[in-house]
Amino acid sequence: MATRLTKMFGEVKAVDGLSFSVEPGSVTGFLGPNGAGKTTTLRMILGLATPTSGTGTISGVTYAHLPAPGRTVGAVLEATSFHPGRSARNHLRVFCAAAGLPDKRADEVLEWVGLTQAARYAVRGFSLGMRQRLGLATALLGNPRVLLLDEPANGLDPEGIAWLRGLLRHFAEVDGRTVLISSHVLSEVEQTVDRVVIIARGRLIYEGGLSDLEGASAGVVVRTPTPDALITAVGPLNAHVTPRPDGTLAIVGATPSDVGRAAWQAHVELHELRAGSSSLEETFLRLTAEPNAQPGPSP
Amino acid sequence: MIHLLRAEWRKVITVKLGWGMLLGAMALAALGVVAQIASNGVRGNIALPLSAAATQRSIAASAGSAYLFSVVVGIILVTTEFRHFTSRPTFLIEPRRGLVIVAKLIVAALVGVIYGVACAALTAAIMAPWFAAMGVTIGWVENGVLLSMLGDIVVIAIFAVVGIGVGVLVRNQIAAVIAALVYLFVLEPLIDIIPVIQNVYQYLPGAAAAAITGASRGDLAHLDPVQGGLVLLGWGLLFAVCGWVLTIRRDVP
Numbered sequence: 001m002a003t004r005l006t007k008m009f010g011e012v013k014a015v016d017g018l019s020f021s022v023e024p025g026s027v028t029g030f031l032g033p034n035g036a037g038k039t040t041t042l043r044m045i046l047g048l049a050t051p052t053s054g055t056g057t058i059s060g061v062t063y064a065h066l067p068a069p070g071r072t073v074g075a076v077l078e079a080t081s082f083h084p085g086r087s088a089r090n091h092l093r094v095f096c097a098a099a100g101l102p103d104k105r106a107d108e109v110l111e112w113v114g115l116t117q118a119a120r121y122a123v124r125g126f127s128l129g130m131r132q133r134l135g136l137a138t139a140l141l142g143n144p145r146v147l148l149l150d151e152p153a154n155g156l157d158p159e160g161i162a163w164l165r166g167l168l169r170h171f172a173e174v175d176g177r178t179v180l181i182s183s184h185v186l187s188e189v190e191q192t193v194d195r196v197v198i199i200a201r202g203r204l205i206y207e208g209g210l211s212d213l214e215g216a217s218a219g220v221v222v223r224t225p226t227p228d229a230l231i232t233a234v235g236p237l238n239a240h241v242t243p244r245p246d247g248t249l250a251i252v253g254a255t256p257s258d259v260g261r262a263a264w265q266a267h268v269e270l271h272e273l274r275a276g277s278s279s280l281e282e283t284f285l286r287l288t289a290e291p292n293a294q295p296g297p298s299p
Numbered sequence: 300m301i302h303l304l305r306a307e308w309r310k311v312i313t314v315k316l317g318w319g320m321l322l323g324a325m326a327l328a329a330l331g332v333v334a335q336i337a338s339n340g341v342r343g344n345i346a347l348p349l350s351a352a353a354t355q356r357s358i359a360a361s362a363g364s365a366y367l368f369s370v371v372v373g374i375i376l377v378t379t380e381f382r383h384f385t386s387r388p389t390f391l392i393e394p395r396r397g398l399v400i401v402a403k404l405i406v407a408a409l410v411g412v413i414y415g416v417a418c419a420a421l422t423a424a425i426m427a428p429w430f431a432a433m434g435v436t437i438g439w440v441e442n443g444v445l446l447s448m449l450g451d452i453v454v455i456a457i458f459a460v461v462g463i464g465v466g467v468l469v470r471n472q473i474a475a476v477i478a479a480l481v482y483l484f485v486l487e488p489l490i491d492i493i494p495v496i497q498n499v500y501q502y503l504p505g506a507a508a509a510a511i512t513g514a515s516r517g518d519l520a521h522l523d524p525v526q527g528g529l530v531l532l533g534w535g536l537l538f539a540v541c542g543w544v545l546t547i548r549r550d551v552p
Contacts, residue, residue, distance in 0.1 A: 047394050048387060049550040063394055070392035081384040083314055090313035098306035098392045138388055 004054035007040050007202075014040045016202035017054070022180050022195075024145075027172045029193035029210075030182040033288050037202040038182040039077065042150055046075055058146055070099035074139030075148040081135065084124040088115055088134050091123060092141060099142050109137040114163075128155030136164075146178045147171060153181075153188050165192045186284040200288040213283060219252035220259045223272035233266035234259055242286070250276055252286070303393060303402035307376075310385075311410055316375060321414055324368035324455070328418035331361030332425050349435045352442035359447035360512035362422040366458035369411045370479055373462015376407055378472035386551050396546050403463050404539055411459030415452030422448060443513065450512035450524055457531045461504060464538025467546055507531040 007015040015037040022028045032038050043049040045056035047063030055062060058073055066072050082091055092106035110119050113133040118126070126134065132155050139147060147168075153161050169192065171177040183189045186196075196213060198206040206213060219240075224230045227249055231241050239253035251259055256275050263270050311317045335358045339349050347354045380386040393399050426444075430437050439445050462479070469475035487505040490496055500506050501521050510527030522530060 043550070046391060048390060050548070066394075069394055073391070075391055077387055078384075081387045083310075083379060083383045083385055085314045085316070086310075087313070090309070094306050094309045094313065095388055095392055097309055098302055098389065100302045142392075 003057070005041060005044055005051050005056055006053045007037070007044060007049065008052045013202055015044070015051075018199060018202060018204055019054075020197045020204055020207050022178055022197070024178045025172055025176040026194040027168050027179040027181065027192055029186070029189040029196040030180055030199075031186055031189070031196055031284065031288075032182075032184065032199040032205075034184050036184075036199050036288070038184075038199065039150055041199070042075070042077060042148055042180075042182065046073070046077075046148065048077075068099075068142075070095075070101075070144075071142035072144055073146045073148065074142060074144035075150075076132075076135040076139045076152060077150045078135075078154075080131070081138070082123040082126075082131065085122050087120050087122055088126075088137075089119040091134065092137060095138055095141055101141060105141055109140045112140060112167075113137045129157060129160050132156055132160075144177070147180070149179075149181045151182055151184070153183065161188070168192055198284065198287055205287045219250050219276035220254055220256050221248050221250055221272070221274050221276045222259060222263070222270055223248045224263070224268055224270050226268060229266065230263060230268045230270075233262045233268050237262060240286075248272065252276075300398065300402065303398060304405060306389075307399075307402045307406040308409075311376065311406060316379075317372060317410065320368050320372045320375075321417060324365035324414050325417055325421050327368065328362035328365040328451075329421055329425060331364050332358055332422050335361055336426070336429055349430065349433065352438060355437060355442045355444050356447045356513050358426060359419075359422060359444045360450065360509075362418045362448065363451040363454045363508060363512040365414060365418045365451075366455045366508060367480070367483070369414050369455045369459040370462040370465070370483075371476055372410060372414070373407045373459040373464075374466040374475045374479060375462075375472065376403060376410075377463055377466030378470055378475055381470040381552050382472050384552065390551050397543055400463070400467060400539065400543050400546060404460055404535075407459040407463045408456050411456030412452060414459070415455035418455060419448040419451050422451070446524075447513045453528055454508045454511050454531070457528065457535055458504075458508070460532070461535035461538060464535050464540075464542055467542025468538055470552070502530055504531055504534045507534070 003019050005015050005018045006013065018037070018041060030038055030042075040049060041056070044051045045058065045063065058066060063069060063073070086094075088110065089106055092109060093103055096103055096106050107116070107119070110116050113136050115130065115133055115137065118130060123131065123134065132152060136149070136152065139149070152164060156164060168179050168181065172179050172194070181189055181192070190210070193210060195209055196206065197204070221244070222230065227243065230249065234241065234251060234254065237254045237258055239251045242250045244250050256273055260270070260273055263273075335346070336349065338344050339346055339354065346357070349355070380389060389399060390396060426437060437444055465479050466475050469478060483505055487500075487503050490503065491500050491506070501510070507522060507527040507530040510522040511524045511531065513524065521527075
């Protein structure tokens, strides 16, 4: 889908040689911290922004070359693309006309997203959750095979998130559609997605199944009265050591037996040694953390 | 294309702004007409009597001043898309941005014609009974009154097209509206009084508009109505083409 995409804003590389692909019949999470380049990447794939280099394609062609883009791809980029004085139904009818769809399609999608009661009201009075639903309704107008949603869970209440999860799972599993949803919080989409594409600072960090990510996250947790000595002792293992708030050390990239042997050889006293069960969220944070970032408040 | 025209037309009629601006345009047109008729013959007013052909034409032409509203409507039809980000679904459904702009130009011209017809009709509705009450005959055809009113419609319609061009070029709504009004109210009248460039003046949008309605001042060089129409349309298309080239290059906000 994306091939060596790069976008410069002046001197700043917002997206830096990013390549990844998204499979039909699955929900892919597009994850990264704020400012990682997620929205910019989606905008390039959708032809709204021109890449500095590289290409974004859908079903093998660029967005502008899709024969009927409105009926192939549905996209929501933040829930703000409405004229405040236009009613929800009229908003949808404008785009029904543009896509050559019958007007009754507007009422169908309003019902899908649960906005039938609000159809006649101006968007001005809509909550963020209602705007998310209307944005999704706009994306669904053309019954698209590909859905690209930027932070769709923002502003939804827990009930709304559960509803969205069911809808997206249905699209992927039952209809075999391609769904890509971006988020800066892994836990928000953890139960919805099959695969993840994780980016940070415009670069690809991880692409693959959610379960593989879980495997990669398992580390070692140790407790010792002399942490500095232990850090020196495990140095040759080339593992990633981070102090945890409870006083233990998390070591990623080594097995418990590696760490135990290194500690024994260096005569470092251990009070606890176990396989870590770091959560996906921790892995995500670690993967996307700024290099050389220090814990604690920034100056 | 027909799909895009329908979509653009719906965008106009589903928000209040278009209707509000229509009322504004009609109010401005009526104000000019009433002021000219009421002040005629008042001491100090150098205008010829109401029976004079030039006066009748001038009154009919004053409705053309409603172009101030149509140019603003044209600007807003474009810039509101960027302001409220409806540009995103618009260009997602039709990635050929040039087609979207052409649809907007056509719909703006149609909106302008409606504004123009409403203003001209209102002018006639004020003039006819008032002149009759004062016992003055209107030379609708022989004094060129109808032709001036036709000119009003053309001017108001073309200025809506100019507005689209300006809006595509300057996407910030407030900046575009202020730029257009400052130009029409301040800059162009200034150019008019600087002797060296005075003969350029006739080719500027405001002067071309005056040439179309017959409201041009006799002491300055001015175009004939058809030339004026072509010049004004040229300005609108020039802005639109510049804006179109930029729209294709620029990222959609």
